[in-house]
Every structure is written in C-alpha cells, then in structure tokens.
Amino acid sequence: MGKIAGIDIGGTKIRFGIVSELGEVLADWTIPTKIPLYPYLEEQILRIKKEFPDLTGIGIGTRGMVDAETGIITFEKELEGWQGTAVKSQLETATGLRVEVNNDANCAALAEVQLGAAKGFRRVACLTVGTGLGGGFVFDGRIMNGSNGGAGEVGHMILYPNGLLCGCGRKGCSEQYVSGTALRRLIREENVIDPETGDLAIPQNLFRLAVDGVASAISVRERFLSDFAIVVSSLQAVLDMECVVIGGGVSDSADDWWDLLLERVEPLKLKPFEMRRAVFGNEAGMLGAAMLIID
Incomplete structure (x- = not known):
C-alpha cells in the first residue's frame, strides 16, 4: 500500500x-x-x-x-x-x-469529515478559531473552493457593518470579534485582571476566570459567545449544513464554554443541526x- x-x-x-x-x-x-x-x-x-x-x-x-x-x-x-x-x-x-x-x-x-468529528455527515462546515477565524466547507466529500479559492473565508463575513477595521481592509469582519485576537481586545476593553498575577488576563485563561466568577471575564465571555453564535447561525442560513465542527487554538479551552455556546446557538437555529468539537488539533x-x- x-x-x-x-x-x-x-x-x-x-x-x-x-x-x-x-x-x-x-x-x-x-x-x-x-x-x-x-x-x-x-x-x-x-x-x-x-x-x-x-x-x-x-x-x-x-x-x-x-x-x-x-x-x-x-x-x-x-x-x-x-x-x-x-x-x-x-x-x-x-x-x-x-x-x-x-x-x-x-x-x-476535510480531515474532520473523512476521519474525525464529522465522519458520516454529508454537508459540513468547520470553523477554526485561532489568531483569526477560518473556515472550510465539505459537501458530499468535496471541499467547496469557490471561483478563486476564497470559499470558507468565514472570518471575513461582515458581522458589524462599519465596525472594527480588519487586516483585509474592510470594516466589521467577524474575525475581529470571534478569534484569539478579538479576545485580547475584549480583555483590554473590560480590563480583565487575573487575580493570581495582578496583570491583564491572557486569552488562554479568560474562560477559566469566567467560570471562577470574575465579573469582567464573564462580560467578555458573553460578548464573545453571542457573536460566535450569530456567525454559526448565519452560516446555516447560507449553507443549510448538517454539522458544524469547531476547532483551532481557542477551542482548547472549550470545556469552559462549549455548553454555553450551544445554548446561544439553539434559539437561532432555522432547522436542527449538530455541533461538534474537532477531534484533531495541530x-x-x-x-x-x-x-x-x-x-
């Protein structure tokens, strides 16, 4: 072989x-x-x-x-x-x-569809939440590439018209609100202090601080997950997928926020679909x- x-x-x-x-x-x-x-x-x-x-x-x-x-x-x-x-x-x-x-x-x-969390599903959207927000759509085993290879650029769907300036040159793109970079900005805006260090929290610890009851961290979590849920819901309106898989570096902390995201997505669903955590990491x-x- x-x-x-x-x-x-x-x-x-x-x-x-x-x-x-x-x-x-x-x-x-x-x-x-x-x-x-x-x-x-x-x-x-x-x-x-x-x-x-x-x-x-x-x-x-x-x-x-x-x-x-x-x-x-x-x-x-x-x-x-x-x-x-x-x-x-x-x-x-x-x-x-x-x-x-x-x-x-x-x-x-493609890895998640062929071997991982979305195995057995025909129409899948995968979101990668890391420094930015990436995406990939696999329908009937094939990647949807688009005319220029630009399909799946979920991070550049405009979430807030005339919002924050994105690296792509436009304003209000979703990765300015749903990404590790967005978490850093939100932490500064809400002045989330890590009680252990006395310094600004880092994204890796943000959701743990929210679980521990730090009010400013809870505020960041609410803003982040509300925007995240809208992104997922908007994808369903366009793609009508059976399954959404969430991966990327930010998902390493998903034990502390996964159920809350599911709660926020549920009332926004047009039809039922599955949400799953990615099986594969790096x-x-x-x-x-x-x-x-x-x-």
Missing part, C-alpha cells in the same frame, strides 16, 4: 506527515518556514521522496487562497513571494508524483492535506 506526504504550511512552521491510505500517520515532523519558500519546499520534498520511495502523492495545505484546480496560490500577503507560485505544476514536474494543493483550513475540515491540516490525495 502506498504512502502519501501531507504537508501543512504555516507562517512560522511547516509540518510534514507520511500518511497511509487508511489515514494512519506513519511519521511526522516540523521544520521552520523559510523564505523564499518554494525552492526550500521542493528541496525538502525531494529529500522525503528518497527516504520514502513508495510515495504515491503529495498533498499540501497552505495559508492563503489557492486555486485548487491549478494549484496556484492566488492570495497570500504574509509569506513573501508565495502568492502567484504554481505549486502543483512545479512540484509535479520536480517529483513525477501527483500533487494537490488547498487552503489549510479547508484541509483541516495535525488536522497535515492529515487533511494527505486526504486531498486519498479521494
């Missing part, structure tokens, strides 16, 4: 995995991201190909927008020189293997990248 290389490219690190056709991770490791990215990536992949001569394909999940058909990076401002790179065609020429490329949040969604992007090949 052949093996697939699953690669997850982030702003600071690249995670590699060797995955069986059954979705088992046989090996994985992480290296720092280096610029210029493409020659560095090709060099690493050619080395992997020598080490694993039975590779049958390479799946890549990357930050930014991707034209999934051509494998060209259509939009990415943080990784200098990455935008416009024809990753699929260049790597296929260099390796002689099939290469598929997609957005990292889409790959994480390996979701790498696993889902491999799933691009296992179709």
